[in-house]
Amino acid sequence: MSTAATYAEFAAREARGVSPVYERLSLAVAADETILELLATVPEGKRQPNLLFAVVRLLGGPVGDPAAFHDFTVAHWDRIAANLRVRATQTNEPGRCAVLVPVLERLPQPLALLEVGASAGLGLYPDRYTYRYGDRLLGTAGPVLACELTGTEPPARLPEVVWRAGLDLNPLRVSDADDIAWLDALIWPEHEHRRERLRAAAAIAAADPPHLIRGDLVDDLPALAAQAPAGATLVVFHTSVLYQVPDERRRAFERLVGTLPGHRISVEAPGVVPFDGLPPAPDDTLHNVVALDGVPLAWARGHGQAMSWFAGRR
Numbered sequence: 001m002s003t004a005a006t007y008a009e010f011a012a013r014e015a016r017g018v019s020p021v022y023e024r025l026s027l028a029v030a031a032d033e034t035i036l037e038l039l040a041t042v043p044e045g046k047r048q049p050n051l052l053f054a055v056v057r058l059l060g061g062p063v064g065d066p067a068a069f070h071d072f073t074v075a076h077w078d079r080i081a082a083n084l085r086v087r088a089t090q091t092n093e094p095g096r097c098a099v100l101v102p103v104l105e106r107l108p109q110p111l112a113l114l115e116v117g118a119s120a121g122l123g124l125y126p127d128r129y130t131y132r133y134g135d136r137l138l139g140t141a142g143p144v145l146a147c148e149l150t151g152t153e154p155p156a157r158l159p160e161v162v163w164r165a166g167l168d169l170n171p172l173r174v175s176d177a178d179d180i181a182w183l184d185a186l187i188w189p190e191h192e193h194r195r196e197r198l199r200a201a202a203a204i205a206a207a208d209p210p211h212l213i214r215g216d217l218v219d220d221l222p223a224l225a226a227q228a229p230a231g232a233t234l235v236v237f238h239t240s241v242l243y244q245v246p247d248e249r250r251r252a253f254e255r256l257v258g259t260l261p262g263h264r265i266s267v268e269a270p271g272v273v274p275f276d277g278l279p280p281a282p283d284d285t286l287h288n289v290v291a292l293d294g295v296p297l298a299w300a301r302g303h304g305q306a307m308s309w310f311a312g313r314r
Contacts, residue, residue, distance in 0.1 A: 003039050003047050006031045010049040010052035013284060014302070019188040022053060031232055035070060038077050040118065045244065050091070050186065055083040058185040088244060091174060091186045093194070095199040095304035096239045096267065097126040098147035098267050101138070103265050103292050104159040108236065111161050112228035112262070116217045116253075117241030118166025120174050120183060121210035122201040127161045129201070142201040150282075151298065151309030164210050167224055171212040174202040177178035177210040194303070217245065218252045225260050234262030240302060242289065243272045258294075265293045267300060282308050 001009070011026035029035050039047040052073075053063055059073040059079060073080060103128060104111060132140035132146040133154035172179035180202060187194045201275050213224055220235070224237050228234045236257055242250050250272075257264050266273050269289050275289060275296045286299035286308055298309040 003036055003226075006047070013287065015188075018202065019190055021189045022049070025053065025066055025071055028069070028190045030200075031083060032066075032070060038073070038081070039059040039211055042081055048089065050089045051087065052080070053085060053122075054089070054182070055080055056169070057189075058083065058154055058182060062104065064190055065091070076291040087182070088170065090119040090168070090170070090183070091240070092121045092122045092172070092183050092198070092201075093303045094129060094143060094197055095145045095147075096123055097129055098104075098131050098145045098304040099112065099131075099267060099290055099300040099307045100237065100265060101126050101131060101159065102149065102152060102155045102237075102291065102309070103297065105155040105157055106292075107159075107160070107207055107263055108233045109160040109227075110232050111159050112232040112234045113161055113165070114221075114234065114236045115164075115166045116221065116238040117244075118171060118210070118212060119204055120179060120202070120249060121164070121212050122171035122198075122208045123237075123239065124166055125161075125204055127158045128204050141164050143197045145197070145304060146160055147304055148306040149309070150307070158296060163227075164229065165214050165224055166210055166212045167220060168212065169176045169214065169216065170292040171214050173212075174205045174209070214250075218249060218256055221256060222260070225262075228254060228262075234260065235265060236260060236262065237265035237267070239267040242266075242268050246288070249310050265291055279310050282285060 004231035007026045007030035011023045015026055030279060056073060056195040057063055061067040061077060112153060113124050128146045132144055133149040138155060155182055183194060183198055213220060225234060230295040267288050269287055270278060270289050278296060281299045285301050288300045289296050290298040290300050297311040298307050300307045
């Protein structure tokens with residue numbers, strides 16, 4: 001897919017109805033030959049809309065006005081390109097825990113959680129947040145994460161987590177102001193509720209920091225998994241991560257993770273982790289598949305806002 005088509009698709013599939021600012025900006029970039037030519041000078045994996053827009057925001061550039069965005073991007077391209085090359089879309093969205101909890105509830109407790117692509121580790125605290133599934137509230141502390149859940153009953157209990165660890169090529173620290181600034185820049189402009197959520201989740205992580213390891217999802221996963229305590233169910237999980245991994249490494253990860261004890265939860269687009277015989281998604285905002293041990297269970301939105309269960313309905 002061309003870079004222009006990528007931006008047009010991002011506008012239609014991800015930003016429409018979610019971020020008018022990014023929908024408008026994505027369409028403008030898709031038709032902006034100058035910016036498209038500049039993007040062609042960085043590796044293909046570094047041309048994605050979320051990454052470009054976040055880098056511009058981090059550097060103090062405007063995203064609300066496409067013309068001003070164009071001028072800033074052209075004038076500051078060297079700095080922007082340098083950041084694109086070394087940064088990744090490490091969106092650390094706690095809201096994704098809302099689609100993990102219905103799966104985690106079904107596993108033998110207590111749990112040892114290991115997140116691949118953990119960023120700052122905010123996804124490692126599903127037991128510390130509160131969830132709203134329709135009119136059902138689960139939990140009493142932390143930020144409230146709302147999820148429109150259909151096809152199954154809301155979970156009745158929070159998971160019991162006794163160990164939490166994360167693996168990332170570039171782990172971020174909630175105690176580092178620059179790392180928090182990058183996570184803030186990755187949040188879409190209108191989503192002030194997500195900024196509030198980021199601050200609340202970061203406070204939880206700062207009070208009880210997760211065990212984060214800088215490493216590769218193939219080379220370093222077995223040693224980290226071996227640190228999980230005996231008597232706890234190991235759960236390796238990843239959400240919207242594998243699309244950034246080259247195909248060969250992704251296949252190596254798939255082979256490796258199947259050899260580990262415990263369970264694996266994946267929340268990825270079906271083009272990244274494919275499955276046969278998937279039912280159609282109820283709408284085009286549900287573009288991730290939630291799976292347990294390679295068995296697809298539900299469709300989900302990218303930030304955990306909705307989940308449509310289709311396996312073993314109860």
